[in-house]
Amino acid sequence: MEVQQFYYDNKIVKKFIYATMLWGVVGMLVGLLLAFLFLFPNLTDGISWLSFGRLRPLHTNAVIFAFVGNAIFAGVYYSSQRLLKARMFSDVLSKINFWGWQLIIVGAAITLPLGYTSSKEYAELEWPFDIAIAVMRVVFGWNLIGTIFKRRQRHLYVAIWFYIATFVTVAVLHIFNSLEVPVSAFKSYSVYAGVQDALVQWWYGHNAVAFFLTTPFLGLMYYFIPKAANRPIYSYRLSIVHFGP
Amino acid sequence: MSVIYILLTISIIIAIVFFFAFIMAVKNGQYDDSYTPSVRMLFDDELVKETPKKADSTKKD
Numbered sequence: 001m002e003v004q005q006f007y008y009d010n011k012i013v014k015k016f017i018y019a020t021m022l023w024g025v026v027g028m029l030v031g032l033l034l035a036f037l038f039l040f041p042n043l044t045d046g047i048s049w050l051s052f053g054r055l056r057p058l059h060t061n062a063v064i065f066a067f068v069g070n071a072i073f074a075g076v077y078y079s080s081q082r083l084l085k086a087r088m089f090s091d092v093l094s095k096i097n098f099w100g101w102q103l104i105i106v107g108a109a110i111t112l113p114l115g116y117t118s119s120k121e122y123a124e125l126e127w128p129f130d131i132a133i134a135v136m137r138v139v140f141g142w143n144l145i146g147t148i149f150k151r152r153q154r155h156l157y158v159a160i161w162f163y164i165a166t167f168v169t170v171a172v173l174h175i176f177n178s179l180e181v182p183v184s185a186f187k188s189y190s191v192y193a194g195v196q197d198a199l200v201q202w203w204y205g206h207n208a209v210a211f212f213l214t215t216p217f218l219g220l221m222y223y224f225i226p227k228a229a230n231r232p233i234y235s236y237r238l239s240i241v242h243f244g245p
Numbered sequence: 246m247s248v249i250y251i252l253l254t255i256s257i258i259i260a261i262v263f264f265f266a267f268i269m270a271v272k273n274g275q276y277d278d279s280y281t282p283s284v285r286m287l288f289d290d291e292l293v294k295e296t297p298k299k300a301d302s303t304k305k306d
Contacts, residue, residue, distance in 0.1 A: 082289060083286060155275060155281075155282050158282075168262075169259065176255060192248055196246070199249060199252070200252065226286065230287060232283035232284045232286075236279050236282055236283035240276060
């Protein structure tokens with residue numbers, strides 16, 4: 001058997017971990033400020049960009065998409081390389097994924113306090129960001145699926161299935177919920193009206209919790225817990241069956 | 246509420262795609278061995294050889 005030597009891309013993992021820590025602190029500090037606003041509602045009076053209504057979406061977006069999002073990327077980039085026994089498909093795509101995602105977060109941190117919002121919960125960012133997020137999803141999926149195609153391990157470990165499911169469902173949820181008609185640089189109207197919009201919004205909202213906050217971490221746990229414990233999961237068969245529903 | 250038909254269509258299409266992918270994976274023998282993968286992922290064999298594949302049926306403690 002031919003012996004191949006190759007290198008995992010650990011730099012991109014480190015970058016995502018540092019970003020996770022940074023945005024975790026930022027997002028939670030904003031949360032702390034919001035908690036203080038419950039006690040002292042007049043704390044930021046007179047400063048419109050520090051008002052509760054503008055900071056709350058900043059807090060939720062920072063914690064979900066910046067903190068958790070970067071953590072997902074860090075974990076997936078670390079584990080899928082090792083599970084597939086291959087370096088990520090493209091270093092360029094990895095870098096675009098990282099810097100693009102950080103740019104979106106910085107953009108969110110600027111536009112949300114300024115009051116630019118689509119008013120859809122957990123999808124407050126305006127249309128230019130919605131497009132950028134969709135592009136980043138595609139870049140990530142492309143990179144992941146490319147790596148799967150050039151893998152050296154024929155069997156796809158259960159975690160990989162969770163990563164694929166995360167990519168597909170989050171992309172679909174994001175795209176269909178964010179369908180909107182732009183009227184200016186930072187203003188758009190949803191293509192759905194009234195109760196239709198509410199239905200699509202919470203189809204997105206609830207499934208986003210499932211597929212952004214749950215599915216990727218189930219996959220990550222199937223990798224990191226056995227690794228940390230240095231023993232296999234109790235039943236691999238059950239993990240496959242469990243992926244189904 | 247009519248938008249629910251769009252949402253249902255999207256959801257069912259995705260479900261069918263994944264179901265199909267699963268059937269294909271089973272047919273391609275991905276799940277013929279439902280034990281080894283759980284052990285194999287514990288070995289990183291950095292700078293050593295390719296995956297040990299099987300041969301490792303030893304039970305630790």
